[in-house]
Amino acid sequence: MEFFKRLGEIDNRVIYILLILSLLIPLMKPLGLPISVGAHTRRSFSVIDKLQAGDRVIVDISYSVSGAADVQPQAVAILKHLFDKGAKAIFVTTVTEGPMIIESLVKPWEQAGKRYGVDFCNLGFLAGGENAIAMYCRDIKKAYPTDYRGNATSELPVLEGIHSAGDVKMYIFFSTQNSDMYVRQVTQYKIPIIGGLINTIAPQAEPYVNAGQLAGILVGLRGGAEYEILMKSPGMGVASMDAQSMGHLLIIMSVVLGNLSYFLTRSAKPVKKGAVK
Amino acid sequence: MKREVPVAISALVGLVLLIDYFFKIPSIRTMATEIQDWGLIIAAFALALAAVNLLRIHVSRIGKWNRNSIHSFILVAAMLITVFSGIVLGRQSKPFDFIFQAIFNPLASAFYAMTAFHLASASYRAFRAKNAQAAALLIAGVLLMLGRAPIGEAMWSRFPKIADWIMGVVNLAGSRGILISTAVGMVGVSLRVLTGIDRSHLGGGAE
Known part of the structure; x- marks a missing residue:
């Protein structure tokens, strides 16, 4: 009993050290655990795979840097898919750090020969949240008279003939926020919508997938890893999955041990008079 | 006026x-x-x-x-x-890029990553199956973690299927209920604002 009592009083620093080790060791020495591909990722992949060379897609990169660990691998993998297929990407964002995240995403592609203004463009940040989404979907050149690099959007070849979201083939968003506003503002343009979401937000998007309002979603880091597997191009997502596995295992063990200690020592604790049980 | x-x-x-x-x-x-x-x-x-x-x-x-x-x-x-x-x-300049890539980016990531430590500590000290509801929440959480992480799949191949069932049936039913009731509530609030019954957005509280 004494052992379980001590177990319940374990120092926080021990838990922190165990967490660091459980995340660090698999990152340095991967375990190579197999990753199966879920239905959501498979569905998103098949929708994007139908794009033809030259098709234009609006890509909303509205995740903050703090959520990048969960969403960035998805964005990297989908961007590779788009560019491999010869599709053109029109980047927009409604978060302040979005334009810089977009620049870092497109940098390797620009170095590989993709031309700014022809194969992709970074329209930059638009304030206003949902109103911003509604506005650029309604009239993209009015919402963005100039792009992030200072060019007039009316002169960008990638935006030629594009007036509203209805003129592009697909809308893809990556967000740390709820998907409600994307569904509300983009579904009226009758184009497929794919959402890249963080783990904690994804459950709220499930009804939209089920109703067909979202053509597909990618869920957290695992969604990115699964997409990399479908692309046959393992990257940061796959590399991080072992660490996530070990982190999850540690949390599960903590829950089990914490409860074991609680239940086994509960009867031994004196109950104060008048205390609420 | x-x-x-x-x-x-x-x-x-x-x-x-x-x-x-x-x-x-x-x-x-x-x-x-x-x-x-x-x-x-x-x-x-x-x-x-x-x-x-x-x-x-x-x-x-x-x-x-x-x-x-x-x-x-x-x-x-x-x-x-x-x-x-x-x-x-300029936004394309090296100093601006340095501030974002070498200062803001790692700081914001580190700040968010610290929640993992709080989560680990809370999972040990606060996630207690004190009643049936808490037990159901804990079991669902553990099953989801096992189903979503490759290690769970390596332990038992049915963990992902169980996680999919929790997400696709239990979660979906709950989320849909919340979504529809929120939407109905929003319609009500919007009508009150449009007709001027609710003036709380003007800063003086509902009238």
């Missing part, structure tokens, strides 16, 4: 946007586009106003120097350096 004019503006703006969403009338569409464009300008001004306000508060704290003023000084200095590098040197 102080109240009636803003209520009339809210009602007019709301009605124009609603009619445009459902009926697609060209003349209304032009009005709705203009209104949304104004919305963007107001949002951008709000952001600029917030930045100026932040600067004003912290400059005043630096003026009344005490041992905590160093934090205000760091904030103001970081803000001015970032604004200078972005506006004067």
Whole structure:
């Protein structure tokens, strides 16, 4: 009993050290655990795979840097898919750090020969949240008279003939926020919508997938890893999955041990008079 | 007039946007586009106003120097350096890129990553199956973690299927219920704002 009592009083620093080790060791020495591909990722992949060379897609990169660990691998993998297929990407964002995240995403592609203004463009940040989404979907050149690099959007070849979201083939968003506003503002343009979401937000998007309002979603880091597997191009997502596995295992063990200690020592604790049980 | 004019503006703006969403009338569409464009300008001004306000508060704290003023000084200095590098040197410049990639990016990531430590500690000390509901929540959470992480699949191949069932049936039913009730509530609130019954957005509380 004494052992379980001590177990319940374990120092926080021990838990922190165990967490660091459980995340660090698999990152340095991967375990190579197999990753199966879920239905959501498979569905998103098949929708994007139908794009033809030259098709234009609006890509909303509205995740903050703090959520990048969960969403960035998805964005990297989908961007590779788009560019491999010869599709053109029109980047927009409604978060302040979005334009810089977009620049870092497109940098390797620009170095590989993709031309700014022809194969992709970074329209930059638009304030206003949902109103911003509604506005650029309604009239993209009015919402963005100039792009992030200072060019007039009316002169960008990638935006030629594009007036509203209805003129592009697909809308893809990556967000740390709820998907409600994307569904509300983009579904009226009758184009497929794919959402890249963080783990904690994804459950709220499930009804939209089920109703067909979202053509597909990618869920957290695992969604990115699964997409990399479908692309046959393992990257940061796959590399991080072992660490996530070990982190999850540690949390599960903590829950089990914490409860074991609680239940086994509960009867031994004196109950104060008048205390609420 | 102080109240009636803003209520009339809210009602007019709301009605124009609603009619445009459902009926697609060209003349209304032009009005709705203009209104949304104004919305963007107001949002951008709000952001600029917030930045100026932040600067004003912290400059005043630096003026009344005490041992905590160093934090205000760091904030103001970081803000001015970032604004200078972005506006004067340009957003494509190396200093601006350095600030984002080498300072802001790792700091923001590290700040968020610290929640993992709180989660690990909380999972040990606070996640207790004290009653049936808490036990159900814990079991569902553990099954989801095992189903979503490759290690769970390596232990038992049915863990992902169980996680999919929890997400696709139990979670979906709950989420859908919340979603529909929120939407109905939003329709009610919107109608109250449009008709001027609810004036809480004007800052004086509901009337």
